[in-house]
Amino acid sequence: MLKERRSVRGFRPNPVPEETLRTIFSMAQLAPSNCNVQPWLVHVVSGNAAQRLGDQLVERARAGAAPTPDVPLTMAYEGEYRSRQIDAAKALFAATGVARDDTDARFASFLRNYRFFDAPHAAFLFMPGWCGMREAADCGLYAQSLMLAMTAHGVASCAQGALSHYADIVHDQLGVDVNMKLLFGIAFGYEDTTHPANSARTSRLPVESTTHFHC
Numbered sequence: 001m002l003k004e005r006r007s008v009r010g011f012r013p014n015p016v017p018e019e020t021l022r023t024i025f026s027m028a029q030l031a032p033s034n035c036n037v038q039p040w041l042v043h044v045v046s047g048n049a050a051q052r053l054g055d056q057l058v059e060r061a062r063a064g065a066a067p068t069p070d071v072p073l074t075m076a077y078e079g080e081y082r083s084r085q086i087d088a089a090k091a092l093f094a095a096t097g098v099a100r101d102d103t104d105a106r107f108a109s110f111l112r113n114y115r116f117f118d119a120p121h122a123a124f125l126f127m128p129g130w131c132g133m134r135e136a137a138d139c140g141l142y143a144q145s146l147m148l149a150m151t152a153h154g155v156a157s158c159a160q161g162a163l164s165h166y167a168d169i170v171h172d173q174l175g176v177d178v179n180m181k182l183l184f185g186i187a188f189g190y191e192d193t194t195h196p197a198n199s200a201r202t203s204r205l206p207v208e209s210t211t212h213f214h215c
């Protein structure tokens with residue numbers, strides 16, 4: 001499953017059957033967490049709820065409004081991290097034919113985030129406001145478990161920090177208490193294999209550069 005999962009940014013409109021959704025989200029509950037506190041709260045939007053939320057996010061972004069995230073945004077990556085960020089963006093733009101200096105096309109491409117890349121569903125991950133980095137890590141484990149469970153059921157996904165940019169809209173639309181902090185969203189559904197964005201691929205560092213074995 002690990003090798004099969006990748007970020008998909010073009011989906012078919014048909015929804016995932018409710019029974020499959022329940023199976024996938026039940027499997028994700030098996031994710032481990034510090035002291036088994038299971039700090040994640042998940043809201044899934046589909047159909048009209050997804051449409052309404054997407055409309056509002058796009059409208060806000062088009063207006064050039066400043067983000068209102070619950071959790072501070074990482075403003076700029078530096079050094080080797082910045083290089084990897086650039087490589088990932090280059091792979092996406094090369095796949096979709098967006099030129100580096102075409103700011104309109106880049107903005108249009110970015111706006112697709114707020115429509116969940118046309119996915120029929122999006123999951124929003126929250127954690128209680130008292131949580132720290134350890135609990136955020138728990139939520140990361142949950143998210144990967146969820147995406148792997150999706151992969152196992154033929155469901156494609158893309159984690160999206162962009163879905164946390166206008167957190168006030170998400171709280172309002174979903175009726176989630178402001179004491180719950182929005183971390184990120186995950187678009188999911190069935191892959192549109194003809195969408196150019198889905199031919200983009202990313203690479204990983206060799207294991208030696210991140211992992212040290214001691215005896």
Ligand SMILES: Cc1cc2nc3c(=O)[nH]c(=O)nc-3n(C[C@H](O)[C@H](O)[C@H](O)COP(=O)(O)O)c2cc1C
Nearest residue numbers: 005006007009088113158159160161162163184202
């Ligand atoms: C927490 C998180 C937030 C992400 N946010 C976005 C996003 O806002 N938009 C996007 O297109 N991809 C987003 N991604 C996807 C990453 O770009 C992607 O995982 C990375 O480039 C590796 O590619 P892969 O998932 O295909 O292996 C996010 C991934 C994670 C884990």
